[in-house]
Amino acid sequence: MGSTGSIGTQSLEVIKSLGRRVIALTGNRNTSLMERQAREFMPAVVAMYDEKAAEDLRARLRDTGIRVVSGMEGLIEAAAIKETGTVITAVVGMIGLRPTMAAIREGKRIALANKETLVCAGSLVMDAAEKYGAEILPVDSEHSAIFQCLTGSPREVKRLILTASGGPFRGKSAEELGHVTKSDALRHPNWSMGAKITIDSATMMNKGLELIEAMHLFNVEPEQIRILVHPQSIVHSAVEYVDNSIIAQMGAPDMKIPIQLALTWPNREMSTAPELDFTKLGGLTFEEPDLKVFRCLELAIRVAKEGGLLKTVMNAANEQAVSLFLQDKISFNGIYECVAGAVSGYKNNPNPGIDEILETDREVRQFLIEN
Numbered sequence: 001m002g003s004t005g006s007i008g009t010q011s012l013e014v015i016k017s018l019g020r021r022v023i024a025l026t027g028n029r030n031t032s033l034m035e036r037q038a039r040e041f042m043p044a045v046v047a048m049y050d051e052k053a054a055e056d057l058r059a060r061l062r063d064t065g066i067r068v069v070s071g072m073e074g075l076i077e078a079a080a081i082k083e084t085g086t087v088i089t090a091v092v093g094m095i096g097l098r099p100t101m102a103a104i105r106e107g108k109r110i111a112l113a114n115k116e117t118l119v120c121a122g123s124l125v126m127d128a129a130e131k132y133g134a135e136i137l138p139v140d141s142e143h144s145a146i147f148q149c150l151t152g153s154p155r156e157v158k159r160l161i162l163t164a165s166g167g168p169f170r171g172k173s174a175e176e177l178g179h180v181t182k183s184d185a186l187r188h189p190n191w192s193m194g195a196k197i198t199i200d201s202a203t204m205m206n207k208g209l210e211l212i213e214a215m216h217l218f219n220v221e222p223e224q225i226r227i228l229v230h231p232q233s234i235v236h237s238a239v240e241y242v243d244n245s246i247i248a249q250m251g252a253p254d255m256k257i258p259i260q261l262a263l264t265w266p267n268r269e270m271s272t273a274p275e276l277d278f279t280k281l282g283g284l285t286f287e288e289p290d291l292k293v294f295r296c297l298e299l300a301i302r303v304a305k306e307g308g309l310l311k312t313v314m315n316a317a318n319e320q321a322v323s324l325f326l327q328d329k330i331s332f333n334g335i336y337e338c339v340a341g342a343v344s345g346y347k348n349n350p351n352p353g354i355d356e357i358l359e360t361d362r363e364v365r366q367f368l369i370e371n
Contacts, residue, residue: 001026001075001078001079001087001088001089001090001091001096001099001100001114002026002027002088002089002090002091002092002096002113002114003025003026003027003034003037003090004027004028004030004033004034004037005090005091005092005194006192006193006194006197006255007088007090007113007139007194007255007259008027008088008090009033010255010256010259011088011090011111011259012037012041013256013272014256014259014260014263014272015041015263016041017260017271017272018260018263018264018269020263021041022041022042022043023043023044023045023081023083023084024043024044024045024046024047024078024079024081024084025037025038025041025043025045025046025047025078026046026047026048026049026074026075026078026079026091026099027046027047027048027049027053028048028049028050028053029048029049029050029053030053031048031053031056031057031060034046034048034053034057035057035060035061038057038061038064038066039061039064042064042066043066044066044067044081044083045066045067045068045069045077045078045081046061046066046067046068046069046078047068047069047070047074047075047077047078048068048069048070048074049070049071049072049074049075049095050070051070051071053070054068054069054070054071054074055070072095072098072099075091075095075098075099076098076099076102078099079099079100079102079103080099080102080103080105080106082106084108085108085109086108086109086110086111086262086263087100087103087108087109087110087111088111088113088139088259088262088263089103089110089111089112089113089114089117090113090114090139091114092114092116092194092196092197093114093116093196093319094116094120094315094316094319094358094361096114096116096117097116097117097120097121097354097357097358098354098358100112100114100117100125101121101124101125101128101354103134104125104128104129104132104134104136105128105132105134106132106134107132107133107134108134108135109134109135109136109137109262110129110134110135110136110137111137111139111259111262111263112136112137112138112139112140112262113139113140113259115140115206115209115210115213116209116315116319118212118213118216118217119209119212119213119311119312119315120311120312120315120357120361121312121354121357122212122213122215122216122311123216123351124353124354125216126216126217136217137261137262137265138213138217138258138262139255139258139259139262140210140213140258141236141237141253141255141257141258142162142163142210142214142236142237143210143213143214143217143237144236144249144257144258144261144262145235145236145237145238145248145249145258146160146162146214146217146218146237146238146239146249147217147218148249148261149237149238149239149247149248149249150218150239153241156241156242156243157218157220157224157239157240157241157242158224158240158241158242158244159220159224159225159226159239159240160214160218160220160224160225160226160237160238160239160240161225161226161228161237161238161239161240161246161248162207162210162211162214162225162226162227162228162237163227163228163229163230163233163235163236163237163238163286164201164204164206164207164227164228164229164230164289165188165189165190165191165201165229165230165231165233166204166229166230166231166289167188167189167201167202167203167204168184168185168187168188168189168201168202169184169185169202170229170231172293173293174292174293174295177293177332177333178331178332178333180202180332181332182325182326182328185198185199185202185325185332186198186199186202188201188202189231190231190232190233190253191233191253191255195326196319196322196323196326199322199325199326199335200318200322202332203294203296203297203332203335203336204289204294204296204297205296205297205300205318205335205339207227207289207297207300208296208297208299208300208301208303208304209300209315209318211225211227211300211301211304212300212303212304212311215304222301222304222305223305227289227297228286228287228288228289229286229287229288229289230284230285230286231285232281232283232284232285233253234250234251234252234253234276234281234284235248235249235250235284236248236249236250236251236258237249250276251273251276252273252274252275252276254273254274256271256272256273257271257273260273295336295340296318296335296336296339299314299336299339299340299343300314303343306348307348307350308348308349308350308351308352309346309348309349309350309352309356309357309360310343310346310348312352312357312360312361312364313342313343313346313360313364314339314342314343315361316342316360316361316362316364316365317338317339317341317342317343317364317365317368318335318338318339319365320338320364320365320368320369321334321335321338321339321368322335324338324368338368342364342367342368346360346364
């Protein structure tokens with residue numbers, strides 16, 4: 001799911017190197033890339049969320065026998081298709097929630113790279129996974145690291161240590177952030193990612209979203225998660241145990257490593273990712289995040305502690321605000337102002353259902369578009 005995006009294209013490279021078969025692909029509007037992917041991997045089904053893109057793709061793939069479906073129902077059909085054992089959810093945004101739940105109800109392994117699914121509906125998703133026997137393996141490098149560090153000793157955890165690169169604006173003051181540009185924000189020092197997550201890294205909202213994800217994935221309270229800025233992105237995260245020993249997972253900053261692990265676990269196979277040479281590292285440093293400068297992270301930590309529907313409000317407002325920033329309609333600092341304003345304007349519901357989550361997501365986005 002989301003095969004034309006950054007994680008999606010890297011996932012297909014990993015799948016190709018492993019010699020695995022692709023049964024279904026999903027995308028949004030990029031018909032040119034999807035056509036190339038479909039012809040290379042020859043899936044049974046391709047789903048395009050955009051109806052016009054689906055029409056175009058049907059014409060392009062008329063000679064292949066590949067079935068093209070569309071809309072949300074098409075995404076759900078592709079995610080739940082019987083022949084698959086593993087679904088990689090690499091779509092960005094709340095669009096991934098319903099298809100992921102459909103795959104969970106089929107008892108599939110979910111290689112999860114879609115933050116919003118757990119941020120907005122973490123309890124519902126994890127409860128459904130337990131009910132239907134679905135396995136959720138994280139693809140984010142940080143959560144994959146924690147998953148690996150927990151192997152063998154999941155009950156003696158003192159806290160999780162979630163590392164952050166600090167993004168392109170590490171060390172800048174709040175005043176300096178008032179003058180940064182879109183091109184500045186999209187210039188990540190370590191990772192090659194899609195535009196939305198790159199901006200989230202620049203605001204450090206991504207680390208707040210990852211904190212909420214970790215709460216659900218590993219059943220911990222927000223107070224049991226410590227965020228540390230680690231500019232080198234070599235220690236991907238760590239677990240501190242009750243005896244004060246710490247186990248960390250390290251590797252080159254390459255998303256192919258956690259993607260492949262989610263597909264092969266509990267086995268490990270040879271990877272095309274670069275090796276980590278300790279003699280060339282120079283040094284590894286760690287520091288506390290500046291919550292006065294990176295206000296989106298402070299807001300996310302506060303929302304994580306409150307829980308409930310406010311997580312959906314924050315996530316929807318952030319997605320829309322990032323979109324507005326990328327369209328040059330608001331400033332970089334305007335992202336925080338939009339999100340904080342939305343969160344302060346909503347009454348919380350501690351236990352929302354899927355329908356309320358989806359409706360609130362729609363309402364918040366529409367409000368920001370109109371205002």
